[in-house]
Structures are given as C-alpha cells and as structure tokens.
Amino acid sequence: MLPDKQRRIFLYCRSAEEKAKYERLAKEAEVSTNKFLLNAIEMGLNPAAMPSVSNDVLAASQEELNKIRDDLRIARILIERYQEELRKVNETAPNLQIDRNLLELFRRAKKALSEEEICYELTSPKIEFMLDSEEDACMEKACMLESKSVSWNEIQTTDVEAIAKQLETLEMMGLITKFAYGWVWNG
Secondary structure, three states, X not given: OOOOHHXXXXXXXXXXXXXXXXXXXXXXXXXXXXXXXXXXXXXXXXXXXXXXXXXXXXXXXXXXXXXXXXXXXXXXXXXXHHHHHHHHXXXXXXXXXXXHHHHXXXXXXXXXXXXXXXXXXXXXXXXXXXXXXXXXXXXXXXXXXXXXXXXXHHOOHHHHHHHHHHHHHHHHOOOEEEEOOEEEXXX
C-alpha cells in the first residue's frame, strides 16, 4: 500500500544536527520520528492533550517515595541514637584514655576475665625469648602457669585504680558487662 500523498508534510530542519537530535529523541521514546514530531506539535498547540501519567506508574512512584521516607526516618533515628551514645561517652569519660591493651585483652578473651587476671595481664612484665627445644617450651609453659597466681600486694594501687576506672567506663559505655564470675566483652 502506498502512502497517501494528501497527508504528507515536509519538514526541513535547520541543520543536520537538529535532525539527528530529533531522530535520537524519537528512538529514546521508542517511536518513529514522524510520530514523535507530530506528538510534539500537538502538545505544543494543545497542552491539555498531554498524555497523563498512568495510575500504575503513579502508584509505583508513590510506593517508592514511601519506602525512601521510611528509610530516611530509620536513618534519622539511628543518627539520633549514635549521637546520644556519643554524648554519654563524652560526659562519662571526657579525658579518660582507655588502654589499648585492655581492649585487646577483652577482644582476645574467650571467657569472662576476673579482676586478678586483668590486673596480671596489664601489669606484669612480659618476657620474650627464643626456646631451643620442645623440652624448654614445656618448662616455659609450666612456669607461666605457676606464675599466673598474682598477689594483690604485688600490684601498685595506682595501677589497680586506673584499671578499675577503665573497667567502669567500659561498662558504662556498654562494651563490657560485670558478672559474678568476672567481666565479659560485649563488642
């Protein structure tokens, strides 16, 4: 079937670039160039003839907007909680430094730590040396087990007070919990 010559309009673009632009826009809209240009002319002459957004698209957009609002609300709540925790930490211990060795001790521990164990680990001098044989290694382990019993008299009061203050601060921060059998890491 041949096109009807009475319905034909010739349109000359101002430049080849303009023609390429219209063809690209028509391709993006997934319609022919003729249909794209006729729709553009109709919308320009009669804005009320603009296609309305379908109810499905509108409902999907509203649902997405509600989800984004919920996510934003949750994010705001989390930010408020983190700011409150930070404020508590700053009020609790503005100038107190937590000993990294104490934190590492708790992170490595697979069980609750008693006050004696914590004080021993943080105050006793660490001696490292090379062992020549397995027999020396066994002797070293036996000596270490014997030396685990530490006397409170051997630890300086200032060290114990500093450790106690740090344990108190960590407990207030919620990082450790005190039980009858010792301190447990929550982190």
